[in-house]
Amino acid sequence: MRTLLRSLALSVLLAAPALAQEEAPKADLLSPSYGLMAWTLIIFVVLAIILSRFAFGPITAAVRAREKALEEAIAAAKRDREEAARLLDQHRAALDASRGEAQKLIADARVAAERVRSELVEQAHAEQATVLDRARQEIESEKSRAIAQLRREAVDLAIAGAGKVIDRNLDQAANRQLVESFLASVTPAAVSSSR
Amino acid sequence: MKTGSLVFALLLAAAPLGAQEPAPHAATHEACGAHDPGDIITPHITDSHCLEVPGFPKIWEPREVELPRWAPIHIGSHELDMSPTKHVVMLLVAATLACLILIGAARAQARHTDESGHAKGFAGGIESMVLFIRQEVALPNLGHHGEGYAPFILSLFFFILLANLLGLIPYGSTATGNISVTATLAIITFVVVELAGIRAQGIGYLNTIFYWNKDLPMWMRIPMFVLMTPIEIVGKLTKPFALMIRLFANMTAGHIVVLALIGLIFAFKSYLIGTAPLFMAVAIMMLELFVAFLQAFIFALLSSVFIGLIREGAH
Numbered sequence: 001m002r003t004l005l006r007s008l009a010l011s012v013l014l015a016a017p018a019l020a021q022e023e024a025p026k027a028d029l030l031s032p033s034y035g036l037m038a039w040t041l042i043i044f045v046v047l048a049i050i051l052s053r054f055a056f057g058p059i060t061a062a063v064r065a066r067e068k069a070l071e072e073a074i075a076a077a078k079r080d081r082e083e084a085a086r087l088l089d090q091h092r093a094a095l096d097a098s099r100g101e102a103q104k105l106i107a108d109a110r111v112a113a114e115r116v117r118s119e120l121v122e123q124a125h126a127e128q129a130t131v132l133d134r135a136r137q138e139i140e141s142e143k144s145r146a147i148a149q150l151r152r153e154a155v156d157l158a159i160a161g162a163g164k165v166i167d168r169n170l171d172q173a174a175n176r177q178l179v180e181s182f183l184a185s186v187t188p189a190a191v192s193s194s195r
Numbered sequence: 196m197k198t199g200s201l202v203f204a205l206l207l208a209a210a211p212l213g214a215q216e217p218a219p220h221a222a223t224h225e226a227c228g229a230h231d232p233g234d235i236i237t238p239h240i241t242d243s244h245c246l247e248v249p250g251f252p253k254i255w256e257p258r259e260v261e262l263p264r265w266a267p268i269h270i271g272s273h274e275l276d277m278s279p280t281k282h283v284v285m286l287l288v289a290a291t292l293a294c295l296i297l298i299g300a301a302r303a304q305a306r307h308t309d310e311s312g313h314a315k316g317f318a319g320g321i322e323s324m325v326l327f328i329r330q331e332v333a334l335p336n337l338g339h340h341g342e343g344y345a346p347f348i349l350s351l352f353f354f355i356l357l358a359n360l361l362g363l364i365p366y367g368s369t370a371t372g373n374i375s376v377t378a379t380l381a382i383i384t385f386v387v388v389e390l391a392g393i394r395a396q397g398i399g400y401l402n403t404i405f406y407w408n409k410d411l412p413m414w415m416r417i418p419m420f421v422l423m424t425p426i427e428i429v430g431k432l433t434k435p436f437a438l439m440i441r442l443f444a445n446m447t448a449g450h451i452v453v454l455a456l457i458g459l460i461f462a463f464k465s466y467l468i469g470t471a472p473l474f475m476a477v478a479i480m481m482l483e484l485f486v487a488f489l490q491a492f493i494f495a496l497l498s499s500v501f502i503g504l505i506r507e508g509a510h
Contacts, residue, residue, distance in 0.1 A: 029241060029447070032375045035276040036242060039283045040370075040379035047290040047354055052346030055297035059325050060345075062301075062308050069312070 151183075158183065236454045240447055242282045242373050247366045282370040289357040289370065296321065297353060328352050328495060336499040338506045344499070347387060351380065352495035359446060359487035363480070371490070372446035374439065381439035384498045388434070392505035403508055404428060434501050438494060445490050449483040 158179050165175075238245075245259040262284070267274040303318035314322045333348040334341060355371055362369025370376050393400045406423030408416060456476035460469040 030374055032378055033242065033276075033280070033373075034375075035278060036280060036282055036373060036375040037379045038275055038277060039279075040286060040376045041383065043283075043286045043290050044350070044354060044380065044383060047293060048347060048350035050294055051297055051350050051353070055294075055301045056325060056329075056346045056349050058301040059297075059304055059322055060329065062304055062314075063322065063326060066308065066313060 155180075155183065235458055236451055239368070239454055240372055240450050242280045242368075242375075244278065244280055246281050246284055247368075249366050281368050282373050282376060285361050285368050285370040286358060286376065289354060289361055292357050292361075293350075293353045296357075297325075300325075325349060328492075332492070332496050333499045336496070336503040338503045341499075341503065341506065344387070344391065344502050348495050348499045348502075351384070351498055352491050355380070355442065355494050356488060356491035359491055360484075362446065362450065363483055363487060369446045369450055371442055372450060374443045377439045377443040380442070380494070381435035384438060384494075384501070385431075385435035388498070388501045388505055389431075391502045392508065395506035396508055399508070403431070403505060434497075438497060442490050442494055445486055449479065449486055453479050453483060 159176065162175055162179050244262045244264065246262055247259050250258065262279045262281070264278045265276075267276040269275075300314075300318045300321035303316075304314040304322050307314045307318060313319070328349055329345050332352075333345040337344050337348075358371045358376070359369065361367040362372060371380075389400075392403055396403070404424070404427055406420050406427055408419060411419060453476055456472045456479060459472035460476075463469050463472070
């Protein structure tokens with residue numbers, strides 16, 4: 001920096017004598033030229049009019065339009081986002097509601113199934129009992145009938161056997177009474193075992 | 196031509212150095228390229244009727260062409276020499292470039308906006324420059340409803356910027372380093388500022404010239420009026436004057452420094468020592484590139500500040 005300043009001072013010193021010798025052109029530096037001033041005025045005014053009409057106007061208008069479009073896009077995005085949030089809330093609420101509904105349906109179904117099952121079981125139990133009762137009654141009646149038949153057969157056999165005996169010597173009626181009394185004392189089990 | 200040179204001679208007489216040498220030397224038009232070979236600075240920073248044009252080897256030697264000279268136009272009793280000069284050509288080139296670049300950028304921007312919604316490449320860069328000057332420099336300083344002045348500020352910025360930059364390229368010349376150009380730009384700004392004041396304040400605009408403070412008692416008001424009114428008027432005039440001098444001095448001084456450093460290379464007549472001024476000249480040239488943008492920015496910024504100040508005066 002110092003060398004720069006020094007060289008500048010040197011150059012000024014070198015130029016100083018030249019400045020002193022030059023008269024006309026140097027003085028020209030600070031004296032206005034009216035022709036050039038008129039030219040500058042004309043050129044600048046024409047340039048300003050042309051530029052503001054054809055350059056700055058369109059550029060500014062385009063930038064303003066772009067800014068407006070951006071603002072609109074931002075506003076639209078905001079609107080869309082709010083709409084989406086609203087829809088999401090709605091769907092979430094609907095989902096929650098339907099989930100509760102499903103839970104209730106399942107619970108109801110479970111209760112109904114339980115009831116049906118218990119009813120069926122009860123019915124089955126009742127049927128079983130009736131079937132068993134009927135079977136027991138049938139067995140009972142079959143048994144008593146078989147006993148009665150057996151007893152008749154035994155009587156018949158005994159009579160037939162005794163008839164053979166008494167045919168020869170005994171009074172039919174007295175013998176029969178004797179045998180009957182004997183048979184009454186004999187239990188069916190003893191009969192079956194003695195046979 | 197005689198009357199034109201007479202005006203020139205009168206101007207010279209007004210300058211201290213010109214007073215020593217009378218007019219005849221200046222009256223005869225020097226042939227182009229006929230300046231003192233030892234002086235490389237003066238032809239570069241002053242206006243002339245000669246234009247340096249680039250040359251092609253063996254076809255067109257690099258040389259200076261003499262611009263046409265037109266008869267002066269008479270406006271009333273005054274006459275105006277409207278012959279084109281080097282700086283007129285440079286201003287025209289700067290204005291043409293500004294039109295081409297900015298209108299081209301506007302077209303490209305419109306096309307890109309249709310295609311993809313935003314400007315791309317060069318158009319995007321120009322757009323961001325325009326937007327920066329408009330949104331960050333002009334509108335905050337211009338005050339409420341100051342959008343109407345933004346194109347003026349933008350035109351000032353791009354015109355001054357391109358004129359500054361043209362001085363940095365070979366065969367170019369800095370039109371903004373000419374006091375006539377900066378004075379005209381400052382006068383235009385002054386007129387725009389005062390018109391903005393009249394438009395914004397109406398009759399209250401007179402308060403910016405005549406100091407008439409209604410808060411003061413009458414016996415204070417009159418002396419303050421007498422004292423402050425000249426200060427107000429001087430204050431009005433110093434603003435454009437400062438604009439004029441700032442731009443002119445910055446552009447001229449930078450070029451003188453660069454040319455002086457380049458002259459030093461030849462003055463030393465040594466490859467070894469000559470490299471030092473070379474690097475310094477490159478550094479100053481970089482600085483000049485920055486200053487070209489900075490001065491255009493400052494001119495635009497201060498113009499918008501002045502317009503904003505006078506418009507806010509009403510509140």
